[in-house]
Amino acid sequence: MTNPTEPTQHPLLRRLPLIAIAAAAVLGAIYLRDYLSFEALRDNREALIAFRDANYVLTVLAFIAAYVVIVAFSLPGATIATLTGGFLFATFPGALFNVTGATIGAVLIFLAARWGLGDRLGAKLEGSDGAVKRIKDGIDENQWSMLFLIRLVPAVPFFVANLVPAFLEVPLYRFVVSTFLGIIPGAVVYTSVGAGLGEVFARGETPNLGIIFEPHILLPILGLCLLAALPIVIKAVSARKGA
Template sequence: MTEHLPAPSRRRAAARLGVVVLVLAVLFYLVAVRRVIDIEEVRELIRAAGPLAPLVFVPVSALLAAVFVPGTLLAAMSGLLFGPLLGTVVTLCSAVGTAAIAGLLGRRAGRSSARGLIGAERSDRIDAQIARGGLWAVVGQRFVPGISDAMASYVFGAFGVPLWQMVAGSFIGSAPRAFVYTALGASIGEFSAPLAYTAIGVWCVTAGLGAYAAHRGYRMWRDRPVPDPVAEPPVSS
């Protein structure tokens, strides 16, 4: 039996969720579109850390990506500063940190509002689906090109994806792109180098797999049969 929340409760939940979405949209516009954060200054500050630069880069990059600084720029910066091998490790650690930060913030800011808006019964069904496939949903999203990982992590958090699934899924799914963008950053000025060609090839394969997985997942969801309603037991007289 579907739970129907009072209209005022739904309006309050929708208003709270709307505020969260508005804040994220403004943040995305300022950082990703208007570029209010100077990446060159960030790079020079990290470079000034000397031998500790990789350790400084991880939390700084994780926070910047969580506020929608493009991950491709941060990964390219990592490759330029640390080279393809260490840079890939640093980029991947940063991507995992971003997933944890955005997932926790999304859960704290939007979880109760999302549940209040869609109802407890539907939320419980979503929770059950997440328990079965949340990890691979995160992995699949990381493979699909053109989707902001930070924005997706906020959404995953709002829908209750556990932290361990966010971390593990981001680690698995972000590894190919971490190598690709870091290697391209390390190859700046030498795009004819074998490393650049390898990175481009990995990107093409990963994007193809991601597009196929997204299409297949959508078809499976669309074609999934609707379960028959459970008949209520007869009332004994």
């Protein structure tokens, strides 16, 4: 119950972070697409390598900060950023830097969505009846599995996987753990592609970004998806037998 002596925040104030993110995403799509592109990385690769060699720690910090901004504001170029992490820092520790930046950015947009809409939307879903309530209860009962699934399935957009948990009252620590661990397989794949960009640049080609759908890559990821879904299947079977 709300304390009448406590000041209430205007709904618009609570939504300001989400409004800022939406505005930044639109402006970024219009003005930054040419700067956060494979061509920009190719044309500036020598300058980036020279700066990294002279200022390694600063480059790492600047790279992670840039990745956080790209994810938090849903700017174009997350895939290029991942490739850049591999190009500058090799598969490891490049994958670690990519996962760290992506996780921090995801947490920021998760918190903005929860602060702006999550609490009220979660309360409405909890108080609803029928199919909507059953769906929410099903997700609540299998949060860990669902969180890992939406991270592992390549077809789920990253920003969707950031927003949905915020609206379903997922605890922050679960979101952080499932995001960090769940994006590792895909991050390692694309970081390894970035690590080989030197040869790609030398041949005048573009990287194969569809590599994650190659059978030798996709099948292990689908195996992880099935493993994450196993608790849901077991619960469903047990419930059916109990009925």
